[in-house]
Amino acid sequence: MASLPTSAFIGALLSLIIYIAYRKCRPHPIPGIPYNKDSANRLLGDLPRVKQYARETGEKLSWFALEAQKMNTPIFQVFIKPLSKPWVVVTDSRESYDILLRRTKEFDRSDTFGNIFRGLVPDHHISMKSVNPEFKAHRRLIQDLMTPQFLNEVSAPRLYASFSALFDLWTEKARLAQGRPFIAGDDFFAAALDAIWGVTFPQDLKDGIIHARLQLLRSLETLQPGSLTSNEDDAVPFPEPPMPAAQGAILTLTDSLEKTLIAPIPALSFKLLSMTKAMRDARAVKEEMIATELARGKARLVEQANGEQPATRCAMDDILRREIAAAQKQNREPNYDTRTMYDELFGLLVAGHDTTSTTATWGLKFLSDHQEVQAKLRAALHANFTTALRENRRPTADEIAKAHIPYLDATQEEIIRKSNTGSAISRTATTDTVLLGHHIPKGTTVFLMGNGPDFHAPPVGSIAESARSESCQKAKGRVGVWDAADSHLFKPERWLTVDAETGREVFDSTAGPFLTFGLGPRGCFGRRMAYMELKIVFVLLLWDFELGVLPENVNSYAAVDKLTHQPRQCYLRLRSLRETSSATATAATSGDS
Ligand code: HEM
Numbered sequence: 001m002a003s004l005p006t007s008a009f010i011g012a013l014l015s016l017i018i019y020i021a022y023r024k025c026r027p028h029p030i031p032g033i034p035y036n037k038d039s040a041n042r043l044l045g046d047l048p049r050v051k052q053y054a055r056e057t058g059e060k061l062s063w064f065a066l067e068a069q070k071m072n073t074p075i076f077q078v079f080i081k082p083l084s085k086p087w088v089v090v091t092d093s094r095e096s097y098d099i100l101l102r103r104t105k106e107f108d109r110s111d112t113f114g115n116i117f118r119g120l121v122p123d124h125h126i127s128m129k130s131v132n133p134e135f136k137a138h139r140r141l142i143q144d145l146m147t148p149q150f151l152n153e154v155s156a157p158r159l160y161a162s163f164s165a166l167f168d169l170w171t172e173k174a175r176l177a178q179g180r181p182f183i184a185g186d187d188f189f190a191a192a193l194d195a196i197w198g199v200t201f202p203q204d205l206k207d208g209i210i211h212a213r214l215q216l217l218r219s220l221e222t223l224q225p226g227s228l229t230s231n232e233d234d235a236v237p238f239p240e241p242p243m244p245a246a247q248g249a250i251l252t253l254t255d256s257l258e259k260t261l262i263a264p265i266p267a268l269s270f271k272l273l274s275m276t277k278a279m280r281d282a283r284a285v286k287e288e289m290i291a292t293e294l295a296r297g298k299a300r301l302v303e304q305a306n307g308e309q310p311a312t313r314c315a316m317d318d319i320l321r322r323e324i325a326a327a328q329k330q331n332r333e334p335n336y337d338t339r340t341m342y343d344e345l346f347g348l349l350v351a352g353h354d355t356t357s358t359t360a361t362w363g364l365k366f367l368s369d370h371q372e373v374q375a376k377l378r379a380a381l382h383a384n385f386t387t388a389l390r391e392n393r394r395p396t397a398d399e400i401a402k403a404h405i406p407y408l409d410a411t412q413e414e415i416i417r418k419s420n421t422g423s424a425i426s427r428t429a430t431t432d433t434v435l436l437g438h439h440i441p442k443g444t445t446v447f448l449m450g451n452g453p454d455f456h457a458p459p460v461g462s463i464a465e466s467a468r469s470e471s472c473q474k475a476k477g478r479v480g481v482w483d484a485a486d487s488h489l490f491k492p493e494r495w496l497t498v499d500a501e502t503g504r505e506v507f508d509s510t511a512g513p514f515l516t517f518g519l520g521p522r523g524c525f526g527r528r529m530a531y532m533e534l535k536i537v538f539v540l541l542l543w544d545f546e547l548g549v550l551p552e553n554v555n556s557y558a559a560v561d562k563l564t565h566q567p568r569q570c571y572l573r574l575r576s577l578r579e580t581s582s583a584t585a586t587a588a589t590s591g592d593s
Contacts, residue, residue: 027079030086033438034076036067045079045086047264058560058568061423064089065452073461074453075436082264087112087426088440089447092463093455093513095436096448097479098472099427100519104130107427109522112445116260116563119270120253121343126351129430130522139525140326142344144318146528152401154313155199159533160397160540162195165210167544172217174545174574177236178228181554184364185570187213189357193247195533196352200315200345201293202300212241233551235571249285252278254350258562290342294320298336315348350563352526355421356533358564359516362419363412363538364572365555366490368547373411373492378542380407385543400539401532409507410495412534417514418490420565423451425518437467450515451565458484482512548573 027045029035039046053063068076068091075095077086090096099107114127121127125138144150166187173182187210194208205211216239227236243251256273263269273279297316301324303309311317320336327334335341367374384405385395395403425448432442440446453460465473482494497508517524524530541547554571 025083027086029079030077030088030438030441030444033086033088034071034073035078035086036071039079042079044082044264047080047082050078050080054561058558059565060561061449061565062451062559062561064424064447065091065449065457068449068453068460069457071460074459074463075438075461085441085444087445087447088435088438089449090435091449091453091455091460092436093479093481093515094472094476095463095468096425096450096515097513097519098469098475099435099446099448100425100515100523102471102475102520103433103469104521106429106431106433107446108430110426110428110445112266112428113426115266116257117347119260119267119274120257121347121350123339124343124347126347131430138340138344141319141322141340142315142348142525144322145315145348146525150313150318151528151532154315155529156397156401156532156536158198159195159529159536160400161205162191162198162208162210163533163537163540164394165194165205165208165214166191167540169210169214169217170572170574171544171576171578172214173236173238174576176217176220176223176238177574179548179573179575180228180232180234180236181548181550181571181573182236182238183570184572185357185361185567188361188364188570189251189353190247192357192360192533193250193349193353196349196356197247198314199352199529200348202312202314202317207244209244209247212244213238216241233553235554245285246289249282249289250346250349250353252282253286253346254354254563257350286346287342290345291337293345294336294341316345319344348526352529354563355524355526356530358421358566359416359419359530360534360537361567361570362421363415363534364541364547364570365557365567366415366418367411367538367542368550368572369555370490371549373490374542374547377407377411377492377538380405381539381542385539388543394540394543397536400536403539406496406505406507407492408535408538409509410492412531412538413495413507413509413514414490414492415534415538416516418456419516420451420456420559422516422518422524423561423565424449425515427522434469436463448515450513455482455513455515456488458487479510480508480512487512544576544578545572546575546577548575 026043027040029040036046039049042048050060050063054060064078067078068074068089074092075088075090077088079086081087090099108129108131109127117124118127125135128135128138169187170184190209190213194205194210197203197208198205223236223238256270256279259273260266260269274283293316297320300309300312301317301320304311319341323336323341324334381395382389384403385399388395388399427446427448429440429442429444429446433440435446449455486494495507495509495511496505497511498504499506517527517530550571550573554569556569558568559565560568
């Protein structure tokens, strides 16, 4: 047994070791940048506060915006990852634009953002640094997918067909619901998945989720007894066919991505998550689906090269053709069954459906709540698509693509701005640098918030012009600023101005800042497709329906931060405006399967 002085010595030594370990492990603030003092004294830093906020609200990223307001500063630091550098948060649009557009040598794809995807799609370019030669090779593989030719010839017809099918489904729902509200968000997510699936693989629309839902509803004369209550504000439940296995797998896998967003050790959390049966099954289904599609694609390309089939076009076939061309140039055999192929293809499905559908579902809510915007936009559409109106049909994909309607552009941009689908963009400092006069050590993650001060709320704090970088000072005035009194409101008119020469109302894309797609060389790759998709959606939606005012109990603006910032509730109360039967109109206008 140790004598008393020895025990005291061991106790003191242990206390010292614990104290040194605590000093080492607790957050180490970057000098000069504001932070929460209590958090700096906690081993887990700000993490417990964010987690509590997330438990209470379902949101994570709005916590950062609120923190800026509480501290009244456009730059501060938070301690989210134990044993790691603090994250620096910026809520100033000029500085954020400067980092994303002009300081790309100092700031690259962030490790935090990359880690979200690294577990699920380790070989997708989204998690790679821009200086990685692999990044450029991956981008070359998919570069054609956002060209006007691919978008107009391949994407547009498929997007048009998928959303026409969705609106056919909603015509049936409107008929059966008899003026009552119903859940619309889930249908929209399904339609967006059908759409990007059909752009990526040569999938028949009839194998999609919406077609199955439509078939089921068309077979119903009326709903089950009890579905329609006497209260016209009660939401109507609709029966749903089972989710096809492959699409179900994609949804399970997409949902898993959000779990690593604020995990202390993202790789470990993803590993643990991957061990669950649901994830193992989903991954197996996804791998088999892509393997089957790749095998069919290869066979198709051989037949096409032999002149046995006309050339098909979908994203996968384009990517395969690119790989063949690259292999020929490098005098090697083409590599089809690579992780790169699997991950880039899967990445299109994930990045291409969750984001657009989140944005559009917010749009459904804004339009339902702003009857005046809806009426004005519908009038603008009727004034523009006069032939379609006269012929009592939907505008075609081609007519929509060619239309220039300032109020449509303005409404769409305002939906994108207000949706906050991507609420924050992050970058990692690739070198020691300076931000708003503060030293930023190499390796620090910087969060550029697009959801609070300066974007949707009055700016906070004040910034001396001399504290800004030279490039930021030079770019002053290139993008407008929002009126602090109404930046929180949904107001499409903020994007309109009068052309001094013609006196006409025009859309001004630089009227003010938003970060929904990120910006710069690592901004959203699919932005053009997203714009095309949203344009088709909002034209067809307002052509086909009047979106009624919703009862309060199904019209909350509460959100949940998953991979995107999604509304918790997305209901619609629809009145069909189409005089012809949906089936006839679709056949006449889509010109697609
Ligand atoms: C409204 C729809 C969309 C929104 C709001 C959105 C938002 C974003 C955001 C915020 C980023 C990160 C940007 C940054 O760090 O600066 C991103 C990246 C990306 N998005 Fe989108 N996106 C949308 C649609 C799409 C579509 C349709 C596709 C493809 C079919 C797509 C593919 C990608 C890819 C591949 C990246 C990674 C780019 C890179 O790492 O360089 N996105 N998107």
